[in-house]
Amino acid sequence: MPEIRLPDGTVRSFAQPLTGLELAREIGPGLAKAALALRVNGELRDLSTVLDQDAAVAIITNRDPEGLEIIRHSTAHLLAQAVKELFPDVQVTIGPVIENGFYYDFASSKPFTPEDLERISAKMRELIAADLPVRREVWSREEAIARFAAMGEEYKVQIIADIPVDQPITVYHQGDFVDLCRGPHVPRTGVLGAFALRNVAGAYWRGDSRNAMLQRIYGTAWAEQKDLDAYLQQLAEAERRDHRRIGSELELFSIQDEAGGGLVFWHPQGAKIRRVIEDFWRDAHVSGGYDLLFTPHIAHEQLWYTSGHKDFYAESMFEAMEDEGQPYQLKPMNCPFHILVYRSKLRSYRDLPIRWAELGTVYRHEMSGALHGLMRVRGFTQDDAHIFCRPDQIEAEIAGVLALTQKILGTFGFDRYEINLSTRPVQFVGSEEVWQHATSALSAALERAGLAYQIDEGGGAFYGPKIDLKIEDAIGRKWQCSTIQLDFNLPERFGMEYVAEDGSRQRPIMIHRAILGSLERFFGVLIEHYEGKFPFWLAPTQIVVAPISEQQADYAAQVAARLEMMGIRVETDLRSEKIGYKIRAHTLRRVPFMAIVGDREKGGGTVSLRDRDGRELGSFTQDHLGSALQELNRNRQPALQLALEGG
């Protein structure tokens, strides 16, 4: 007779086997109503599971994360049921849970239209209102194959064939709909409801571009309507931050049809920000022990055969161009060029480590469908650097790179990271000993820096282990920008050497690293992170001086000239508009400060200051304002804090 241990530690004995639902009823009617599924000895099961043995059982409700997953999974099933009822010829395939929702892939001769989505959605609501019971059954393999084949569900037959022989084949019924599924599912369709179908997209069967393209319907589902509303709100927030929208509103950059996709034009306002970023980056590198390089944009095609890029990445490189019978290749990477500089003379162990950094512009032929604003482009500038060192210097060099990375990213307002250490894959170059030594040097450096990281076993490139770092933006999204990669391959291919202490020729270790990644992409991330409201030190226009009327135009120009001399990026707004109009215009442009000057200010040699968040900061003398703004430029703080006293 089953003894059931509940999560709070209590044990209940029952004279007969009972279902999970009956157990929930025993505990309380409220719980029975909220119950979605069970966890039996750690495994998720349907609520209808018969408990006939002693077990530890937890009742899962929509408050549990697992409950939410089940809701999403069951909503995907409901979607499939609705589609089958409306479009009987469509075949169902798979319908997994994903972050924030689910999708279901259908094999259909005709793609779904947005109107179809509305019909499907309405049908789903009907099925919820019908409150159909969801029943689980176990079928034999032969029976399952025969019955799904009879239903014309060829994809399901394929899926069954791939289920390991020792696993039972389960199906779920709801109404007339039967679907192959591992489960568990909610007990009745009536418990579903807080969902929205989002969009239709093509997706390859089993994620392979050689396979047929299926029609995927994406949806989102939540425990309660308010969670759904909050999620839709969050999507709207991301939409507001879209760097493509803000980029054109603030005249930061453009991508133009006449020039081609994925090629970025930095407009004056964007270019000002880029210059600030680059200046800061260069200063940080020089003081971090790097030397700066400039290298060409093209080189003999042969160089790219030597490096191996022509063999491995030919399809993502622009075609070679010919000049005087010689083929030249636009560069997709900077590293071979840095190697050429290294090889320009004989290097000694005393020269190492060598650290060379370059803001190197590279071109890659990304597939047209991959292009996306600034995030995925065909021409971009990497904040690239290469470190050439001895094996015993790896750990210290990695530690140095990590410190510089934290300093630079932190200055831009990113101090939450997710770090991955990727180790040796199946296919690799170099010896196992070198890999072992290098990998432990990477983890030692991470630990020394006190940085938490995850290990991606076998996730390294064939040429060396790597550390990838993702930053988290203001709304919790993660972006991979920084990467630190060891390379045992290129030094070999280029025959790089240094003369060791004993006079022997040794091969240096090469470290590729980027902190911002691509300036274009990083700029896109910055725009979205700050929603265009850049910190003072980055803002393209830092302050606008606006007179109340023409009477103070000369004074406004004089204030602006003073600030400009102090290194502040200042504009005047001398248009014959009312002050409210100017304030609105520059607030919408996210200019950090406005200095308003009327007769009062002109008389006293001051300005009246307000910030873009609508705070009125009071009266400032020109000198006080100038030095406060200079301080903001120096400290690079994200907040618009000003030393206000004495204003």
Add this chain to the structure above:
RNA sequence: GCCGUUGUAGCUCAGUCGGUAGAGCAACUGAUUCGUAAUCAGUAGGUCAGAGGUUCGAUUCCCCUCAACGGCACCA
């Protein structure tokens, strides 16, 4: 590259059941000289993404190309 959607003024969009287009904002001109998120009036601005086809006539219908958008695949 693949599937789908979309492409009208600088921007956001309306419109034409086939008879070559309109609004708001922005721009420009004039008036206004104003105290913390939109002063008023006027002017100009479009090969309706590009090329082809059907038609007496295409921005509208069909085909192709290009681009953007949402995914998939790809991302050294």
